[in-house]
Amino acid sequence: MSLELAEVKKIAHLAAIAVEPEELEALGAKLSNILDLFAQLSQADTQGVEPMAHPLDQTQRLREDLVAEVDQRDKFQAIAPATENGLYLVPKVIE
Amino acid sequence: MYQYSIKQLSDALQTKQVSSVELTQYFLTRMKNLDLQVNSFITQTPELALQMAAQADEALAAGSAHPLTGIPMAHKDIFCTDGVRTSCGSKMLDNFVAPYDAHVVTQFKNCHMPILGKTNMDEFAMGSSSESSYYGPTKNPWDLNAVPGGSSGGSAAAVAAGLVPFTTGTDTGGSIRQPAAFCGISGIKPTYGAVSRFGMISYASSFDQGGPMAMSAQDCAWLLNAMVGFDQRDSTSMQLAPTDYTAQLDKSLKGLKVGVPAEYFGEGLDPQVAASVKQAIAEIEKLGAEVVEVSLPNQKLAVVAYYVLAPAEASSNLSRYDGVRFGYRCDAPNNLNDLYTRSRAEGFGGEVKRRIMVGAYALSAGYYDAYYLKAQKVRRLVRDDFSRAFESCDVILGPVAPTVAFNIGEKTDDPVSMYLADLYTIPVNLAGLPAMSIPAGFVNQRPVGLHLIGPYFSEAKLLNVAHQYQQVTNWHQQRPEWVGDK
Numbered sequence: 412m413s414l415e416l417a418e419v420k421k422i423a424h425l426a427a428i429a430v431e432p433e434e435l436e437a438l439g440a441k442l443s444n445i446l447d448l449f450a451q452l453s454q455a456d457t458q459g460v461e462p463m464a465h466p467l468d469q470t471q472r473l474r475e476d477l478v479a480e481v482d483q484r485d486k487f488q489a490i491a492p493a494t495e496n497g498l499y500l501v502p503k504v505i506e
Numbered sequence: 507m508y509q510y511s512i513k514q515l516s517d518a519l520q521t522k523q524v525s526s527v528e529l530t531q532y533f534l535t536r537m538k539n540l541d542l543q544v545n546s547f548i549t550q551t552p553e554l555a556l557q558m559a560a561q562a563d564e565a566l567a568a569g570s571a572h573p574l575t576g577i578p579m580a581h582k583d584i585f586c587t588d589g590v591r592t593s594c595g596s597k598m599l600d601n602f603v604a605p606y607d608a609h610v611v612t613q614f615k616n617c618h619m620p621i622l623g624k625t626n627m628d629e630f631a632m633g634s635s636s637e638s639s640y641y642g643p644t645k646n647p648w649d650l651n652a653v654p655g656g657s658s659g660g661s662a663a664a665v666a667a668g669l670v671p672f673t674t675g676t677d678t679g680g681s682i683r684q685p686a687a688f689c690g691i692s693g694i695k696p697t698y699g700a701v702s703r704f705g706m707i708s709y710a711s712s713f714d715q716g717g718p719m720a721m722s723a724q725d726c727a728w729l730l731n732a733m734v735g736f737d738q739r740d741s742t743s744m745q746l747a748p749t750d751y752t753a754q755l756d757k758s759l760k761g762l763k764v765g766v767p768a769e770y771f772g773e774g775l776d777p778q779v780a781a782s783v784k785q786a787i788a789e790i791e792k793l794g795a796e797v798v799e800v801s802l803p804n805q806k807l808a809v810v811a812y813y814v815l816a817p818a819e820a821s822s823n824l825s826r827y828d829g830v831r832f833g834y835r836c837d838a839p840n841n842l843n844d845l846y847t848r849s850r851a852e853g854f855g856g857e858v859k860r861r862i863m864v865g866a867y868a869l870s871a872g873y874y875d876a877y878y879l880k881a882q883k884v885r886r887l888v889r890d891d892f893s894r895a896f897e898s899c900d901v902i903l904g905p906v907a908p909t910v911a912f913n914i915g916e917k918t919d920d921p922v923s924m925y926l927a928d929l930y931t932i933p934v935n936l937a938g939l940p941a942m943s944i945p946a947g948f949v950n951q952r953p954v955g956l957h958l959i960g961p962y963f964s965e966a967k968l969l970n971v972a973h974q975y976q977q978v979t980n981w982h983q984q985r986p987e988w989v990g991d992k
Contacts, residue, residue, distance in 0.1 A: 418942065425866040426821060427828070428859050429847035438860075444922050445864055451810045454879045455887065462882035463889060465712055465742070466698045472741055476591020486605045492835040499830050506844040 414439045414446070508531055509985065512577060512725040515671060519566060519576040526562035526576030530555050530620045533578045537622060537669045543650060546664040548583045549591050549639045550623040562618035574617040574732055580670045582661045583624035584631055585611050585716070586705040586735045590621075593627040594707045595639040595657075598827050598834045598853035608705025609737045610674060610716050617688045617732055622670050626660030629855045630824065631678055631709045633657050635917065636685065638857045643914055646689060646987045648952055651910040655685030657679060662689035667989045672720035672729055676706060678929025679812055680906070683943035686719055687906035687955020692972065692982060693719040693725045697962050698938030699744035700718060700735030705852035708823040710816035711742075723944060723972030727751040737785030743918045744964070754966045755973040760794030761972065764945050765899030767802045770930060776909045782954040783905045788973065790903065793974055800895040800902065804887040808933040811888065813925055813937075814868050814881035816984045820858075821865030857944045860921065874930060889937040896961045901971055905930055906943045906955035930957055940965045942971045945981035953981075 415423075419439040423430040432440060484497060493500035507529070510518070518524045520717060534552050541547050562576035586592045588611075593599045605613065612620075628638045631680035636659025637643040637772040644659045645654040647667040654663040658675030662685035664675055677695035686693030694717045701716040708714060718729035730751040737743045750754040766787060771780055791797055829835035829849030836852050839845035854862070868877040895902060907927055917924045939959055946956035954974070960968045976982050 413856075414720055420703070422863045422867050425870055426859070426863040427825070427846050427850055428854070428862065429726070431700035431853035438863075440950060441860060441921060442863060442867075445813065446867075447862070448810055448876055448922055448925070449814055450879065451807065452884060454812070455807050455884050457880060457883035457887065460883040460886050462879055464882060466889065466936070467744075469699070469742065469744075474738065483605065487544070490601075490605065490832045492829065492832075501897075502839045502841050502845055 414443045508536060509983070510671070512574070512671060512720065512728045512905070515577050516573045519974070520571065524621060526559040526566065527556060529576065530559035530578045530622070533622060533670055540669055543645065544647055544663050544667050545642055545644050546626055546660040546667065546669060547580070547623045548593055548595065548626050548639070548660070551621055552589055553620045553735065553972040554590065555620040559834070560620065562620060562864070565618050572617040574619055574728065576618060576620070577671055578620045578622050579614060580622045580625050580661070581611060582627055582658050582672045582709045583672050583869060584627060584676055585622065585674060586707070587611050587624065590624065592624065592707070593640070594631070595627040596854065596858070597640040600640065600834065602833055606705060609702035609739065610624060610733055611705065613732050618751055619689060625664055625673055628657035628659070629858050630707070630820070631657040631681055632820070632861055633681070634684055634858050634924050635912070636660060637914060637918055638855055639853060639951060641916050645914070646911050646952070647982065648690060651913055653688065653914055655688035655911060657681040659685045662686050662691055662753055665689070665691045665719055665721060666986070668985060672718055672725060674716060675719045676714055677717045677935065678816060679935050681926045682717050682719060683906050683941060683955065683957065684928065685930050686943040688911035688953065689920035690953030690981070690984065691719055691721055692723050692726055692942065692944045693717060694730065694942035694965065695934070695940060696734060696965055697744070697940045698732065699724050699742050700734045700746065700940070700963070701741050702740040704737050704739040710819035711823060712772060712819060713816060722976055723771050723969045724752070724755060724976070726942070727755060727973070728968045749966060751966050751969055754970045757970050758794060759790065759971060762795040762901065763801035763899040764790060764795045764797050765895050765902040766797055767800050767805070767895070767904060769903060770904035771803050773906050774929065775905060776949065778903055778949040779909060782949060783956055786946035786956040789978060790971065790975055793978065798899050800896060800899055802891040802933065804884065804891050805933050807884050808888045808936050809925060809929055811881040811884040812932045812936060813864070814877045815885065817861040817865030818868045819865070820879055821862045821869065824858070824862055829853070837850070857921065859874050865920050874976055885936045888933050892937045892939060900960070900967060902959040904957045906957040910949045910954060934959055938962070942968050942970060942972060944975065945984070947981055948960070
């Protein structure tokens with residue numbers, strides 16, 4: 412399977428990763444090789460087999476509906492690239 | 507002293523033959539002298555180590571110390587350590603100083619074990635060679651031209667070179683066992699859910715599992731005692747009764763049924779590796795075990811299922827790295843979308859970007875059923891193969907990897923060939939079983955690993971078999987000549 416450049420661009424968009432135009436072809440070739448590997452899955456007879464999401468088929472454990480965390484906002488924001496008045500700063504998106 | 511076992515170090519500390527500060531200083535000197543060649547550490551923390559060693563000495567003097575108190579160690583850089591850089595081998599987290607400790611880190615801190623530093627690894631644990639780290643490749647101490655395996659290659663190499671008595675590692679598709687095999691040390695991946703994943707940077711959450719990497723099965727047993735346990739902060743943590751993993755080490759192997767899958771010795775396995783593994787199985791037979799043939803017919807598709815499912819989980823887990831709240835942020839972004847996409851493009855390395863893209867693709871509309879759902883069904887087939895096999899045997903034995911350590915650069919341009927290096931380890935992660943690698947010989951002066959796989963929660967049995975084998979062989983005690991007393 413050989414991915415078209417438009418498909419490679421679409422995949423990069425889904426992954427939210429910028430790709431330079433000159434990288435697209437090489438990236439497409441590597442992704443195509445990986446998708447060729449995936450094609451082998453069609454060989455498996457999975458008729459009637461339940462999908463398995465958790466190795467031990469466990470369900471989510473529940474806990475008491477109580478506050479267990481303490482406020483550590485200042486500590487967590489100390490490692491942020493940019494903050495102001497307790498908020499994370501991002502570039503302007505609305506003109 | 508770098509050749510001492512955890513038990514010997516513990517005895518020396520408890521009987522005051524050596525202090526924790528002296529022991530820590532000794533390993534810090536080795537790390538300083540030898541790691542320039544190996545590159546097994548991303549961050550060295552000598553001040554923290556000596557401060558923790560002084561506290562350990564106080565606990566030892568008070569007479570209330572834990573058996574592991576005072577023994578130096580290092581964490582794979584995937585475990586968050588409060589106040590210490592936790593990079594996960596990535597430029598994305600190069601500036602990330604974790605604001606809290608992982609559960610595993612807390613467990614060992616409670617035992618007063620000095621932390622020498624954080625070990626090198628494949629970026630975000632994605633890799634089988636430890637070449638994809640932002641901090642440069644780690645070298646295999648047995649041959650500096652060879653890879654140490656991955657992703658816990660820094661942890662394995664640091665132990666093999668005698669820079670630290672033990673390290674932590676994580677195993678998503680074989681990342682404890684394959685580097686342990688390539689570096690000639692012992693490493694165990696516990697049953698999924700046995701060791702808390704809290705504070706362990708997520709790659710593929712339904713596979714990731716932490717475990718110890720050390721010189722022997724006996725050392726691993728001591729360390730597992732401190733690592734395993736319920737943690738309410740990890741929603742997949744299992745509530746188990748406390749187990750002493752050292753208790754069964756001396757049990758005889760008489761009557762043990764050992765399963766050997768025919769599929770493990772087929773095409774692709776290096777004949778010399780096969781010969782070493784068969785020799786090891788014969789040794790275990792001599793100890794009283796009975797060999798039975800078992801079949802794991804769906805093994806071949808396990809690699810394919812893994813490389814759909816793990817990237818799918820990774821694409822979701824790694825969506826948190828967007829340059830907003832922590833980690834790398836690109837320069838002068840034009841707008842919010844540019845900030846996201848360029849921070850991720852510049853912060854992640856090639857393999858990580860490929861896996862995120864593959865994962866996003868596998869989960870996208872139109873491909874979900876053909877890839878993701880189909881892979882989840884294959885996952886169950888692989889698990890069911892093991893369940894059937896364990897009806898006729900107690901432990902499965904085989905190779906860890908199809909070859910010994912390959913050369914640095916040999917597979918970097920061919921991701922698919924790198925993926926196939928995990929052929930024997932991945933099925934275990936799909937099933938969530940416990941498994942370990944122990945040294946079983948050499949091919950061309952590079953170590954070979956023996957793979958032991960057991961039913962759920964059979965860690966004590968695996969350690970028993972491995973320890974008994976290590977009582978009659980000395981592969982696990984061998985060290986590369988050049989790392990001698992420095």
